[in-house]
Amino acid sequence: MEIKIEWSRTRRDLFLKCPRAWYLRYGHTTLSHGINQFQTKRLPWDLMLRAMKEILVERLEDLQEGKQWSPLLLEHQLKYSLQKQINQTSHHIKKRYFEALLRYANHRFAMLWRCRIIRQLEQRKYPCWYVLDRTESVQIGTRRIYASPDLAVLIQNKWHLVRFDMQSAPKKATDEFEANAMVLWAKHHGGFPQHETSYRLHTIGWRRGFWHTETFQPTQQSVKQCYKLLEYDCKAMLEIHRYARANLALLPLANTKKTCQSCSFRARCPGGENLVVAQHEQTLLELAHQSASSKT
Numbered sequence: 001m002e003i004k005i006e007w008s009r010t011r012r013d014l015f016l017k018c019p020r021a022w023y024l025r026y027g028h029t030t031l032s033h034g035i036n037q038f039q040t041k042r043l044p045w046d047l048m049l050r051a052m053k054e055i056l057v058e059r060l061e062d063l064q065e066g067k068q069w070s071p072l073l074l075e076h077q078l079k080y081s082l083q084k085q086i087n088q089t090s091h092h093i094k095k096r097y098f099e100a101l102l103r104y105a106n107h108r109f110a111m112l113w114r115c116r117i118i119r120q121l122e123q124r125k126y127p128c129w130y131v132l133d134r135t136e137s138v139q140i141g142t143r144r145i146y147a148s149p150d151l152a153v154l155i156q157n158k159w160h161l162v163r164f165d166m167q168s169a170p171k172k173a174t175d176e177f178e179a180n181a182m183v184l185w186a187k188h189h190g191g192f193p194q195h196e197t198s199y200r201l202h203t204i205g206w207r208r209g210f211w212h213t214e215t216f217q218p219t220q221q222s223v224k225q226c227y228k229l230l231e232y233d234c235k236a237m238l239e240i241h242r243y244a245r246a247n248l249a250l251l252p253l254a255n256t257k258k259t260c261q262s263c264s265f266r267a268r269c270p271g272g273e274n275l276v277v278a279q280h281e282q283t284l285l286e287l288a289h290q291s292a293s294s295k296t
């Protein structure tokens with residue numbers, strides 16, 4: 001069976017942190033025709049981030065139609081969305097924890113609405129802008145790429161592509177490459193220009209108590225480089241798929257204990273209990289596997 005690899009920043013992040021967790025979350029979907037039993041295991045914190053994202057899109061769509069949300073409406077919508085996300089899982093969250101999650105979400109929203117681009121949109125400074133659907137993918141060669149920005153705003157003949165990260169990882173060297181994937185998406189989506197310099201990229205992410213904005217100017221070279229790295233990721237993911245077919249127990253585990261602490265698969269993964277011991281046992285298993293295959 002041909003394995004179809006799908007690339008997105010979320011998938012990539014998880015893949016780099018723990019190939020096994022990546023396979024359990026995304027690899028199973030490919031092999032079992034879209035059914036992924038592990039999707040229901042997301043942590044409450046992640047569900048809160050999902051609810052925020054859902055509400056952000058709704059609020060931006062309303063803003064586009066000139067509708068403003070009151071703090072009360074925002075609170076109500078967040079509560080409804082979070083409850084809905086939780087109902088889809090097997091979690092039973094205590095009322096106090098649920099309310100604490102809502103407080104976090106409300107606070108982050110209040111801060112987000114002070115960001116420059118949002119204020120400018122509220123002031124109707126730009127007549128041409130779109131709210132885009134992150135789940136809309138494009139096909140590039142044999143790969144399906146999920147790299148849509150959340151907003152596309154036309155400012156003085158340039159398309160400003162904006163992505164919101166509800167929870168941003170610490171700043172890293174590959175941030176620019178990941179942002180460039182938005183240009184790849186736009187060029188393959190249709191309706192956007194083909195020239196890389198017709199874009200400007202912004203990522204707005206929550207990190208250490210604030211929304212941080214990073215801005216990048218893509219070039220032909222940077223987008224080309226992005227495509228190369230993206231292909232490299234997809235090949236590495238394909239390799240893990242093949243590995244998993246041979247023996248699921250041999251899939252590489254997380255690099256750090258920290259990843260396991262927030263992993264939704266920890267209850268059924270040896271790494272979740274003790275990563276160091278699990279890595280050691282895996283090395284022994286691998287040696288046994290190698291010696292068995294060399295005898296056959």
Ligand code: SF4
Pocket residue numbers: 018020021253254259260261263264265266269270271272
């Ligand atoms: S518990 Fe740790 S090693 Fe196991 S899948 Fe999760 S992150 Fe990976």
